Amino acid sequence: MDRLLKQECDPKAEIAQIGPAGENRVRFAAIMNMVNRANGRTGMGAVMGAKRLKAVVVRGSKPPKPADPEKFRELTKRLKELQEANPGIGWFGEFGTAGVLAIQDKMGGLPTRNYDEGTFEDAKAIDGSTLAKTILKERDTCYACVVKCKRVVEVHEPGLDVDPIYGGPEYETLALFGSMCGVGDLKLLARASADANKYGMDTISCGGTIAWAMEAKARGLLDDQGLGLAFGDGQSLLRAIEAIALRRGVGDLLAEGSLRAAERLGPAAVDLTVTTKGQELPAHMPQHKRSLGLIYAVNAFGADHQSSEHDSQLKAKPGSLQRRRLAELGDFPDLDPRDLSDAKVAFAYRTQCFYSALDSLGLCQFVWGPSWQLYGPAETVELVRYGTGWDATMDEVLTMGERRLHLLRGFNAREGIGKNADTLPKKLFQPLGGKGPTAGVALTPEEFERARATYYALAGCDPATGYPTRAKLGALGLAWLAEQVPAPPR
Numbered sequence: 001m002d003r004l005l006k007q008e009c010d011p012k013a014e015i016a017q018i019g020p021a022g023e024n025r026v027r028f029a030a031i032m033n034m035v036n037r038a039n040g041r042t043g044m045g046a047v048m049g050a051k052r053l054k055a056v057v058v059r060g061s062k063p064p065k066p067a068d069p070e071k072f073r074e075l076t077k078r079l080k081e082l083q084e085a086n087p088g089i090g091w092f093g094e095f096g097t098a099g100v101l102a103i104q105d106k107m108g109g110l111p112t113r114n115y116d117e118g119t120f121e122d123a124k125a126i127d128g129s130t131l132a133k134t135i136l137k138e139r140d141t142c143y144a145c146v147v148k149c150k151r152v153v154e155v156h157e158p159g160l161d162v163d164p165i166y167g168g169p170e171y172e173t174l175a176l177f178g179s180m181c182g183v184g185d186l187k188l189l190a191r192a193s194a195d196a197n198k199y200g201m202d203t204i205s206c207g208g209t210i211a212w213a214m215e216a217k218a219r220g221l222l223d224d225q226g227l228g229l230a231f232g233d234g235q236s237l238l239r240a241i242e243a244i245a246l247r248r249g250v251g252d253l254l255a256e257g258s259l260r261a262a263e264r265l266g267p268a269a270v271d272l273t274v275t276t277k278g279q280e281l282p283a284h285m286p287q288h289k290r291s292l293g294l295i296y297a298v299n300a301f302g303a304d305h306q307s308s309e310h311d312s313q314l315k316a317k318p319g320s321l322q323r324r325r326l327a328e329l330g331d332f333p334d335l336d337p338r339d340l341s342d343a344k345v346a347f348a349y350r351t352q353c354f355y356s357a358l359d360s361l362g363l364c365q366f367v368w369g370p371s372w373q374l375y376g377p378a379e380t381v382e383l384v385r386y387g388t389g390w391d392a393t394m395d396e397v398l399t400m401g402e403r404r405l406h407l408l409r410g411f412n413a414r415e416g417i418g419k420n421a422d423t424l425p426k427k428l429f430q431p432l433g434g435k436g437p438t439a440g441v442a443l444t445p446e447e448f449e450r451a452r453a454t455y456y457a458l459a460g461c462d463p464a465t466g467y468p469t470r471a472k473l474g475a476l477g478l479a480w481l482a483e484q485v486p487a488p489p490r
Helices: 002-008 039-051 069-077 079-086 087-095 097-107 128-134 170-181 187-200 205-218 235-247 258-265 290-298 311-315 319-328 342-359 377-388 394-414 445-460 470-475
Strands: 014-017 032-033 037-039 055-058 136-140 150-153 153-159 161-162
Touching: 002 014, 002 079, 002 170, 014 161, 032 039, 037 039, 039 205, 069 205, 069 377, 079 087, 087 097, 087 128, 097 128, 097 170, 128 187, 153 187, 161 187, 170 187, 170 205, 170 235, 170 445, 187 205, 290 311, 290 342, 290 445, 311 319, 311 342, 342 377, 342 394, 377 394, 394 470
Parallel strands: none
Antiparallel strands: 014 032, 014 055, 032 037, 136 150, 153 161
């Protein structure tokens, strides 16, 4: 479709399209760009499918002009200097997001067999370093990006072809289709990634749903209608991806996502799901990174690992690049990843506001960010100034992000979604099995509820409902929204 539309319209056109999953309204269908870039979460592909909109084709004709061209050029010329000061960016480009898989496993933070364990026996076989040595064809890049973190893989074996047009698997894809489903075959996982891109599906929710189905079947709660679902069976993984995209057989049920599917089967099946607000959790485990769990719960659109900075950044060495940049946002102490104190909640909320600002600005969070990325918070403020002409301060940029967060929470409040939905799945409060540093580790309801209360106080949300208070909305220039948010109970 991408090729045909470019032939018909313009070879330099950019295309946002859906695949068969979007046409069939799979709940986690993605909007695809460049064939292998997925706007994956929240099922926006299903929205396009519901509107019978197959693709949007655009062709720009004029380059955007920054408000201050000279200073804007000076900012871009710092690239080499910033790269030299940040060796991690070169590593990230060499191995991509998949490079963190073995690191996650070593820390006990690699979700395995539907979030029952934190380490996977075949982690090294599917890590980014192995990928780079075996099936990597080339590194790809989004337009004009020097990082080049995207993977392009190619496999040609009997019964297992992977076309490089579909790119290559990210960390989340390798973890959700791999360790979550107990599959340690890298070439097969590359095929699973390609199939998900071809059909147009979010690999996080797709993999999480299949992992849930594997466990539900093993416990006698799900009839998989011949798919043969089982942990470690890679072929059943491929069959499930196709069945979901086409809504064929039990795929029609799984296309609803794990929570909706489980609700049809009963409470025992629901207890096996790993979702917040109906969205499957990413491959960063709250048992190891505690503040991520809090953000998963309170995030307006469900679990998302790119909505705040990760706990591990607080363990960076004093004086390091990461620490200097975090200091631009606030004074954060050295805290263990499993800490969920008030200080950790403050770190989570402050960085959530910053990430929200990045989303508002439409910036890549692997290039712009608060710690390890190529550009830091100070450069982000400069970009706003030189690009738009708005003489913004750091606090104003953070307030912009905070305003977006409360717009999202205000929308949810209007629909009756608040504290009742700011929850975590039952599995996170059960001790992890397996081996490694997180074996036996679990969150406790008390620490989570305390952290959520602290978050509400920092964010200006009502402690009883979780809705934004009228005072907070007014302070953010959103007084008009207050009329649509239900008043707290007396």
